[in-house]
Amino acid sequence: MEFSKIYSRLGIRISERGESFYQGLMESLVHELKTKGFLEEDEGRWIMWGGSEGKDRNPPLTIIKSDGGFTYDTSDMAALKYRIEEDKATWVIYVTDAGQVTHFHTVWEAAERAGIWDRAKVRLDHAGFGVVLGDDKKKFKTRSGDTVKLSDLLDEGMKRAGEKLREKGRDKELSEEEFGAIEKAVAYGCIKYADLSHSRNGEYVFSFDRMLDDKGNTAVYLLYAYTRIKSIARKAGVTDRDLLDWLSHNSLSFEHDKEQRLAKQLIKFPQVVERVAEDLYLHPICEIMYEIAAVFTEFYDTCYCIETDKMSKLIFCHKITFLKTNN
Numbered sequence: 001m002e003f004s005k006i007y008s009r010l011g012i013r014i015s016e017r018g019e020s021f022y023q024g025l026m027e028s029l030v031h032e033l034k035t036k037g038f039l040e041e042d043e044g045r046w047i048m049w050g051g052s053e054g055k056d057r058n059p060p061l062t063i064i065k066s067d068g069g070f071t072y073d074t075s076d077m078a079a080l081k082y083r084i085e086e087d088k089a090t091w092v093i094y095v096t097d098a099g100q101v102t103h104f105h106t107v108w109e110a111a112e113r114a115g116i117w118d119r120a121k122v123r124l125d126h127a128g129f130g131v132v133l134g135d136d137k138k139k140f141k142t143r144s145g146d147t148v149k150l151s152d153l154l155d156e157g158m159k160r161a162g163e164k165l166r167e168k169g170r171d172k173e174l175s176e177e178e179f180g181a182i183e184k185a186v187a188y189g190c191i192k193y194a195d196l197s198h199s200r201n202g203e204y205v206f207s208f209d210r211m212l213d214d215k216g217n218t219a220v221y222l223l224y225a226y227t228r229i230k231s232i233a234r235k236a237g238v239t240d241r242d243l244l245d246w247l248s249h250n251s252l253s254f255e256h257d258k259e260q261r262l263a264k265q266l267i268k269f270p271q272v273v274e275r276v277a278e279d280l281y282l283h284p285i286c287e288i289m290y291e292i293a294a295v296f297t298e299f300y301d302t303c304y305c306i307e308t309d310k311m312s313k314l315i316f317c318h319k320i321t322f323l324k325t326n327n
Contacts, residue, residue, distance in 0.1 A: 006150055010188060017079070025078040026070050030063060038114055039063055048073075050109030058106045076107045080124075081116045091123040093280065098128030098201045127280045129200045140206055157187035160208050186212075186223065193219035197286035217290040225293035228300065258299040265292045 007014050030046075033039050039046045044066030050058050061073035083089040094104050104126045111117040117124070132140040140148050162183045165171065171179050194211040197218075198204040214220045254260045265288070272288045 002151070006154070009151075009154060010192075019075050022075050022078045022082065025082055026074045029078045029081060030070075030074065033063060033114060036114065038110075048110050049113075050106040051113060058102055058109075061106055061110055073103075073107065076104070077111055077114075077116070080107065080111050084117060084122055089122060092125070094124075094126045096126070096128065098130060101126050101128050125280055127200060130202045130204070132195075133203055133205045135205060135207060137205065153191065154188065156208065157191050157211075158183060160212055161187035161190065164212050186220065189223065190219040193222070193286060196282050197290075199281060199283050201281075217286065222289060222293050225296060229296070232300075256302065258295075258302045262292070262295050262299045265295050 004014075004016075030039075033048060034046075038048050040048070040060075042060075045062055046064035047060040048063050049060045061077070062071045063074050063077075065071060080092070083092055094100075096104075104124075108117060108124050112119060134140045165179065165183060165186065170182065174182065190211045194206060211218065212220055214224060252263075254263050269288055269292070272284050276282060276285055
């Protein structure tokens with residue numbers, strides 16, 4: 001299937017379960033809800049309210065249509081039941097457009113009322129996202145007015161990344177295989193970063209030119225900083241094990257103000273991660289990584305990382321490359 005090819009290109013693993021997977025589960029769920037008296041007949045359809053006092057709040061779920069068919073309400077509740085009871089999930093995150101938040105909260109309330117979901121045991125979150133805009137500040141579309149396909153976006157990103165790399169003569173320095181790997185890393189990394197660096201529930205303007213800029217809060221800027229740090233480590237001839245062994249017998253000292261600034265930025269990182277895990281807004285990760293890269297550039301330009309007190313300075317390099325590799 002087309003989406004499987006896209007996920008494969010992006011290195012994403014997914015277990016696909018279409019609506020047909022839940023057909024039998026929906027039938028048993030409806031039987032259970034009817035038996036327990038949670039369903040009410042309403043002009044030929046069967047509905048369920050989200051909470052015991054919820055009739056004046058959110059609209060009810062339509063569990064059975066007047067023609068006897070099921071709805072997204074039915075399949076979403078059946079899917080939640082399966083994830084809790086069969087997958088043994090302790091945390092479920094729904095990623096859809098922001099306009100569906102009321103729907104999912106109603107499904108959760110109904111599941112809680114039916115005894116399917118216990119909020120003390122399973123965490124449920126809705127990570128809504130906004131709209132991507134084009135340079136004209138309108139919804140991102142092709143020239144013909146069609147919605148831009150992700151596959152086309154990735155192809156265009158590869159084309160433009162390749163052009164940028166050729167402008168810098170990288171095709172002359174690398175083998176065809178190496179160039180292809182870097183072209184892919186730059187293109188996909190920039191597209192992902194351009195999306196993640198904005199608040200997920202707001203609108204933002206997508207621009208290839210901005211995405212591939214090597215200045216400012218972009219993936220290219222971070223990749224340059226990462227490459228510089230790895231180069232320092234190679235020139236120093238010190239391994240990660242050497243650094244960890246040194247650190248187990250020595251303490252770090254921050255004498256230069258640039259070292260102190262960099263240390264403060266690194267200390268902030270765990271706090272940002274904790275906040276992201278709580279509210280599921282990912283852009284602060286991009287912001288802190290950019291801030292670390294920017295402060296590191298100042299540190300690199302001012303402090304000798306190899307010639308003077310190299311171990312303590314290389315610890316900084318090791319820490320930053322670890323963060324960038326794992327984020």
